[in-house]
Amino acid sequence: MKLALRELRRRPNRFAVATLILTLIALLLTFLGGLLDGLERGSTGALRVQDADAIVFAEGAEGSLVRSRIDEDVRGQVAGVVGAEHVGGLGSVQLGARLDGRGPRDLVPTVLFGYELAATGLPAEPPAAGEVVADESLRSEGVEEGTVLRLGPARSEVRVIGFVADSQYAGQASLWGSLDTWREVLAANRPGARVGEGTVQALVVRAPADAPDLPRAIDEATGGATDSYTIDGAIAAVPGVAQQRSVFNQIIGVTIVIAIVVVALFFALLTVERTGLYGVLKALGASSATIFAGVLLQAAVVTAIASAIGITAALALDALIPAGSIPFTVTPPRLVTSVVSLLVAAVIGCAFSLRRVLRVDPATAIGGAQ
């Protein structure tokens, strides 16, 4: 162990290129993971912040709010399962927002939600008519408390009275108001999509007590007129999310395989180079296990250094990327996953050198192999 660490300290150049390659791979893993997280966060935040146990869509809506419509009859059936006070309507409409001081064509994409049961961070009572709580990401557009946004072609005015974190939807910043505000703005700007009194796009449901499989109970109560999901289920049902996750995870998987090959290649070559030295060490009594542990330690240290640099670069990238250009988000779980994956790849890659270490004959130290 000591020898392995000493070699790393005294001959860092020998490990520099491998560290650089692993740094790039660490950055790649973090970037790919950050892109996946950013895309998911931007498209599903409004569902993730729901303080609820189930979200109910109309049957056949395929997890799409825009296509779902739930009338008062169905709502009544859902209320029969959990009680009317535990059911809240939800509606959405995507509209461009005009801000004072901006050009007539410089709009901010937003999605206005109407709600009854508050999501995390929202006031329990929905804001008064014409008032909304805005997603934090709108601060980067210059929106502050008191700012008036003019939504859609009808320029429907809404005033921002507060902010809520991490609640984007479909890649757009969210605005949260009452169902009445939503209905009014929807009818004014999307006459083809207007809904009547009592109709909503989805229901947010809280279980009064521990209710195993609440979504199934709701769908049974409505006779199959609804498709109900847990919050995680609703996120996975958002069109494109599952596919996106699968494709990115496959790319990340192949990148980890490449990391394994790079580590295997580098340490196999290094082991070949040090065969004579290992012969001497074995002749002096060092076991194969001790020598391999040294190789393993070197791989782990090189990988740890590469991961640290890669993560720093990813954080710098996160800070440098202009808001809205690339949906990239760095989260601690993602960083930990990337580092652990790379360390495991290093250990597996190193294992390819084990056979060579075991085959080293101490007799080579006195020229026995020559």
Place this chain on the structure above:
Amino acid sequence: MYLALREMRRAPSRFGLLIGAVGLLVFLILAQQALQDGLITSFVGAIRQQSAPVLVFSTDGQRTLQGSVIAPPLEEGIRAVDGIDAAGRIGQGTFTVRVDGDDATSDAAIIGAEDPSLGGVRRVDEGRQAEAAGEAVGSAADFSIGEQVQIVPVGVAGAEGPVLVVVGVVDDAQLQVTPTLFTSWADYEAAARAVNPEAEVVLPNVIGLRPAEGTTAAQLIVAVNATSEDADALTREQAATDTPGVGQVRQSFQVIFLLYGLVIPLVTGLFFLIVTFQKSASLTLLRAVGVDSRALVRSLLFQVCVVVVGGLVIGTALYWPLSQQTLGAITLRFDPAAVGVWSALLLVLGLLSALVAARRVLQIDPIEATTGGGGR
């Protein structure tokens, strides 16, 4: 060259591992190139395939078909602009549909055009254009001729949606990675009313325009945009490339390509640097017996070429079957141009990466063969 080849034959696992690693990296780059192209085509293919040379969105629509709504006063203003040969309403919505009476439902984007030459498909790859009421042309990746697609009025109790019969299909014609149908305005309007009986009116999402003779598309765009700040006119290609999300997809993939593009030459360079270190005693001996240093560098570069070309062959061989697949709703394609460009780029980068090893070969002093220094 003879020595270079013999060395590779005698250390097959060492060079095989490197060729395999380069092959995997090349495969990843080509696969992601195909994914990027397929994703963008699936996002905006329908806009490229539709027939209107100029599309007028509402500014509020942010250049998305479904987000744009053209109110009657704006439509009147657009139609009154000079230099228009023909104008037609185009509507688009995403619906839940049932194909051929299946129990399972799926998504479909429906594009309805008042004038088939302004918002219909420019050509069909199989079958024919929609002519009668209730007919549609579908995206080839998702629909077959003769299929009956019924609109499902989600959440509207007891309602039956209209049925569209697919009479033709067209390649690369999806919108927002969703199966897409092109039909008439009347059929689109019927579908929109079926899913929302409370709708007061069904408005067009965009207006398709054809410039009059003597007027270019660019001139028409300027004229339309001058009529109202609520009008956002674009050519067909601009509408495709400016669709929100397309730029982000390109930028994200460019960062990924850059990183992979850097890893390949670094892996190759590292390998040959270490091999040169290991062979320094033999190389010194070769120099001492009169072998020209340039011959040794040529051998090194030859090995680099073999490794990179081997990796390119493996990567392309892996890419070929993948490029024939469909990933979800995304159709992948084999792109010979991408293979050519990446091959040339990676070969050059691979050769450049071996320069450090080549420099080391050139620095070998034959005298060290007599002092034992070559082995250091």
